[in-house]
Amino acid sequence: MLELIARPADMTPEWMTRALREAGVLGEGRVSALDYEYIGTGKIGDNARFTLHYAGDASGAPATVVGKFAAEDETARSLAGAQGAYYTEVMFYRHLAERTAMRIPTVYASVISEARDEFILLMQDLAPAEPGSQLIGATLAQTRMVLGEAAKLAAAFYGDDSVMELDFVMNAARNGSGELAQQYLQQCWPTFLERFGENLSEEAKAFGARYVNAHNHFATRHPGPRTLVHGDLRIENILFTDDSCWTVDWQTPQISSPVTDITYFLGSSVEVEDRRKWEREIIGEYHERLAGLGVDLPFEEVWAQYREQSMHGLLLTILGSSFSSPGERSDRMFRTVIERQLQHCLDLDAGDFLP
Incomplete structure (x- = not known):
């Protein structure tokens, strides 16, 4: 050994x-x-x-x-x-x-x-493939590459109960982990706002507070068939060439909706105006890709899950900041990502899925 x-x-x-x-x-x-x-x-x-x-x-x-x-x-x-x-x-x-x-x-x-x-x-070593940048945001071509990769993962484990109880796969419905995460969020949110909330609108701050106090409801309510997702599928965890990409940093695989990863990518790694222009088309293509891989969901259900899963990244961004020492680039990244994510939630009326 x-x-x-x-x-x-x-x-x-x-x-x-x-x-x-x-x-x-x-x-x-x-x-x-x-x-x-x-x-x-x-x-x-x-x-x-x-x-x-x-x-x-x-x-x-x-x-x-x-x-x-x-x-x-x-x-x-x-x-x-x-x-x-x-x-x-x-x-x-x-x-x-x-x-x-x-x-x-x-x-x-x-x-x-x-x-x-x-x-x-x-x-x-995947060089010359290189990671993208949260600060710059993804291109449409990169987003299309990612949707294809996300669909492969979602289809591979869709409805597979064998992964649900693995001790290294996060499952918010197991052992009260959703409640524990909510407690951490409530502790971190005030400090997070002080560090990264200077450019957030009052509407965005209010939604963030509402989510923080209802995280367990969000994390445990998804009723449909679930799958294994990467959990942190953002542009800096993906290495790109001109025509392909590879996914790295598998420290957060979890059980969730088959739409979670592509939703998180669009909300965290694409500029707001680009996301607004592309999202209907991208989610339509993702729906078709899932169907081609054997995941048969009506588009209306995929779109509803897209709206709901816009909240997925808030946990990672808020708690992830606790790992980050103050620094010009990391602070810019957290500010950029939380602004995109909260606007994503507001644009899609994600509050409809909270109590």
């Missing part, structure tokens, strides 16, 4: 050789040396690209790989470990990734500590 390598600086050629051999991508050759550089802007994890140098026959072996590690920041690492984020991602790749046609990176090795607060995922 591979031992845990907790930091990029601790990686050795010997460990890398063994991991790649066990994954079946390295034959008789060996990794003789390696270099690394940090990549990405993760809040609760650190990513490093390793450039590999080989001795012997290394035909077919990757020239570079990506390692994902727990955050070096002790506070972020402790919070993420306690909430099960690292364990969840490792378990998703081990047990569920191969069941969907959604494009996701190949994992060569995964190790997690007994306390679940340190881990490594050694993954395929």
Whole structure:
């Protein structure tokens, strides 16, 4: 069994050789040396690209790989470990990734500590694919790529009861987790408004407060068939080329509506005016894509779920800010996203689904 390598600086050629051999991508050759550089802007994890140098026959072996590690920041690492984020991602790749046609990176090795607060995922390097930017927002072409990927995931697990009780898949209807999340939201909301609410309208603030006090109702009321969703399908968790995309950061898979992921993407990662222009067309295309994959829902039901699930991202944005230290870019991102999300809810009259 591979031992845990907790930091990029601790990686050795010997460990890398063994991991790649066990994954079946390295034959008789060996990794003789390696270099690394940090990549990405993760809040609760650190990513490093390793450039590999080989001795012997290394035909077919990757020239570079990506390692994902727990955050070096002790506070972020402790919070993420306690909430099960690292364990969840490792378990998703081990047990569920191969069941969907959604494009996701190949994992060569995964190790997690007994306390679940340190881990490594050694993954395929998807460069030159690059993540989008929350601050810039998605193009129509990117949005169409994402709807196709979201439909693949939703269809793969639609109505599949086998995933409902997995301990690494979030399910708000289980063990009172919706009530607990509501308590956290109520604690965080005043501070969140102080940090990120300066440009919010009074109507948006009022809706946010209403949602915070009714989160458990929203999280547990969906009556129809459910599926596994990514849960945080926003543009910075997706790597794009000109004609394809791959989804990463599987720390929040959960049971929800089959419309949740595409709704969240439109509400958090698309500029408000663009979303208003595109949403009918995009949801229509998504409905058709689901039908082609065997998920038979009337368009009226898909649209109703789209309206309701516009609230999905509020939890992630409000609670996610607790992982974020003040900084110019991260503060801009949270302000941008919450403004988009609350306007999304208001535009779609999402309050119709709250008590």
